[in-house]
Amino acid sequence: MAEYDLTPRMAPNLDRHLVFPLLEFLQERQLYDDNHILKAKIDLLNNTNMVDYAMDIHKTLYHTEDVPQDMVERRADVVARLKSLEDAAAPLVAFLQNPAAVQELRADKHYNLQMLNDKYQIEALYQYAKFQFECGNYSGAADYLYQYRALCTNSERSLNALWGKLAAEVLMQNWDIALEELNRLKEIIDSKNFSSPINQVQSRIWLMHWSLFIFFNHDNGRTQIIDLFNQDKYLNAIQTSAPHLLRYLATAFIVNKRRRPQFKDFIKVIQQEQNSYKDPITEFLACVYVNYDFDGAQKKMRECEEVILNDPFLGKRVEESNFSTVPLRDEFLENARLFIFETYCRIHQRIDMGVLAEKLNLKYEEAERWIVNLIRGSKLDAKIDSETGTVIMEPNHPNVYEQVIDHTKALNGRTYKLVTQLLEHAQAQAAR
Numbered sequence: 129m130a131e132y133d134l135t136p137r138m139a140p141n142l143d144r145h146l147v148f149p150l151l152e153f154l155q156e157r158q159l160y161d162d163n164h165i166l167k168a169k170i171d172l173l174n175n176t177n178m179v180d181y182a183m184d185i186h187k188t189l190y191h192t193e194d195v196p197q198d199m200v201e202r203r204a205d206v207v208a209r210l211k212s213l214e215d216a217a218a219p220l221v222a223f224l225q226n227p228a229a230v231q232e233l234r235a236d237k238h239y240n241l242q243m244l245n246d247k248y249q250i251e252a253l254y255q256y257a258k259f260q261f262e263c264g265n266y267s268g269a270a271d272y273l274y275q276y277r278a279l280c281t282n283s284e285r286s287l288n289a290l291w292g293k294l295a296a297e298v299l300m301q302n303w304d305i306a307l308e309e310l311n312r313l314k315e316i317i318d319s320k321n322f323s324s325p326i327n328q329v330q331s332r333i334w335l336m337h338w339s340l341f342i343f344f345n346h347d348n349g350r351t352q353i354i355d356l357f358n359q360d361k362y363l364n365a366i367q368t369s370a371p372h373l374l375r376y377l378a379t380a381f382i383v384n385k386r387r388r389p390q391f392k393d394f395i396k397v398i399q400q401e402q403n404s405y406k407d408p409i410t411e412f413l414a415c416v417y418v419n420y421d422f423d424g425a426q427k428k429m430r431e432c433e434e435v436i437l438n439d440p441f442l443g444k445r446v447e448e449s450n451f452s453t454v455p456l457r458d459e460f461l462e463n464a465r466l467f468i469f470e471t472y473c474r475i476h477q478r479i480d481m482g483v484l485a486e487k488l489n490l491k492y493e494e495a496e497r498w499i500v501n502l503i504r505g506s507k508l509d510a511k512i513d514s515e516t517g518t519v520i521m522e523p524n525h526p527n528v529y530e531q532v533i534d535h536t537k538a539l540n541g542r543t544y545k546l547v548t549q550l551l552e553h554a555q556a557q558a559a560r
Contacts, residue, residue: 130159130160132407132408132435132438132439133154133159133438133439134372134375134439135147135150135151135154135440137370137372138150138337138372141333141334141337141370142334142337142338143291143295143338144172144175144176145176145261145264145266145295145299146295146298146299146338146341147172148169148172149299149341149440150440151165151168151169151172153440153443153444154440157437157438157443159438163189166185166188166189167189169182169185170182170185170186170189173185176262176263176264177206177209177210177259177262177263177264178262178263178264179199179202179203179206180203181264182199183195183199183203186199206263209259210259210260210263213252213255213256213259214256216249216252216255216256217249217252217253217255217256217272219247219248219249220244220248220249220250220252220253221253221256221272223244223247223248224275238281240279241279241280241281244279250276250279250280253272253275253276253279254272254273254276254280254285254289256272257269257272257273257276257289257292258292260272261273261292261295261296266295266296266297266299266300267296267300269292269293269296270293270296270297270300273289273290273292273293273296274293276289277289277290277293283320287313287316287320290309290312290313290316291313293309294306294309294310294313294338295338297309298338298341298342301345303342303345303346303349304346306341306342307342307346307352310335310338310339310342313335314335314356317331317332317335318361329364329365329368329369330369332361332362332365333365333366333369333370336356336357336362336365336366336370336373337370337373339353339356340353340376340441341441343356343376343380344376344441344442344444344456345444350380350383350384350456351380351384351386351387353376353377353380354377354380354381354384354387354390357373357376357377357380358377358390358394363397367397367400367401367404371401371404371405372405374397374398374401374405374410375407375409375410375435375439376441376442377394378394378398378409378410378413379409379436379442379456379460381394382409382413382460382463382464382467383456383459383460383463385463395413395417395418398410398413398414398417398418399414399418402414407435408428408431408432408434408435409428409432409435409436411424411428412425412428412429412432412464413467415428416467416468416471417467417471420471420475422468422471422472422487423487425464425467425468425487426468426486426487426488426489429461429464429465429468429489430489432460432461432464433457433460433461436456436457436460437457442456442457443457465488465489465490465498466502468487468488469484469488469499469502472484472487473510473519473521474521476521477520477521478518478519478520478521479518479519479520479521480517480518481495481496481499481512481517481518481519482517484499484519496512499512499519500512510522
């Protein structure tokens with residue numbers, strides 16, 4: 129399953145601190161040699177201030193209580209630098225923690241900035257917050273970055289602080305607050321005038337990668353990931369620069385029954401991108417809805433289970449899940465069987481129950497009970513003939529008016545998408 133591990137593709141689009149949870153997961157799943165993961169952790173830590181953590185990993189990796197001299201010296205430098213930044217930011221921190229003093233602030237940020245700059249060093253607060261984050265003190269970093277953004281009038285600096293605040297909230301697993309910060313970032317990215325359209329696309333790609341931590345931990349995340357990833361501008365970014373994200377959008381569609389109207393267009397994307405990216409999850413959808421290869425779909429469904437279990441975002445342990453509902457793996461497999469059943473039934477009028485059980489990867493009795501329950505609650509017009517052991521589908525002739533509506537209802541959206549792409553292309557040409 130290591131061949132389906134997306135960590136090498138994900139890591140360049142994440143803050144290095146956000147990569148640590150992925151490595152922890154891979155180490156637990158034992159997809160790679162343990163020493164390989166430990167070395168990767170040390171490489172990541174080299175550009176952070178988490179020296180004590182790096183020392184602990186070094187001891188574990190090399191089975192020693194000694195650490196290199198450069199780590200010892202690095203630790204002394206970090207402690208000294210932290211003390212210096214703390215002293216520089218202390219007056220402003222004391223002011224912000226004094227309710228009476230804060231009353232002097234006004235709604236006018238420019239006035240506040242001038243007044244505070246006359247007395248304190250506002251940028252010292254940003255540097256202190258950033259250093260705290262690099263040391264792994266995410267709680268302190270989040271607090272100071274929040275205070276800094278309340279005072280800052282520099283849009284670029286404020287944007288950087290917001291990225292840091294989002295990362296800190298994710299690492300503390302404060303999913304509700306992290307979702308709020310994610311939405312703030314999205315609003316800025318979508319409305320900001322970037323120097324190049326490429327920079328805007330890259331920001332969207334970063335946002336989608338970071339959002340995976342939230343969407344697969346937040347109660348409503350499996351719906352919200354579709355709302356974000358399936359927007360034209362974001363889906364275009366995926367297809368252009370990050371097709372591996374299709375795994376997560378495909379998973380969300382499979383487990384989310386309420387988004388079937390958008391699902392048909394997504395299948396077209398899966399079909400278009402088969403040459404640029406595929407894994408068992410996307411291949412499963414192609415088998416069912418593009419190639420009508422139900423034997424292939426059954427095989428891919430078994431592979432999907434392994435992919436989900438070994439994916440850092442999809443495969444967290446059940447006891448770690450915030451959901452009180454069915455675990456994602458079980459929900460995925462249940463809906464995957466439903467997809468096979470619905471599609472198979474639409475192209476066959478009479479289906480042998482034994483054959484169907486085999487394609488659903490169920491025993492005959494289990495398949496019979498499952499199909500009975502499904503028919504009772506489904507829109508499919510079908511019945512079971514117990515004597516012949518078959519499922520009989522009633523003919524369903526599509527209404528011509530419904531067909532016309534179905535083919536034209538997305539016309540406005542496609543027109544808007546085309547015009548947007550032409551405008552972005554024209555802007556890119558003008559920028560050159």
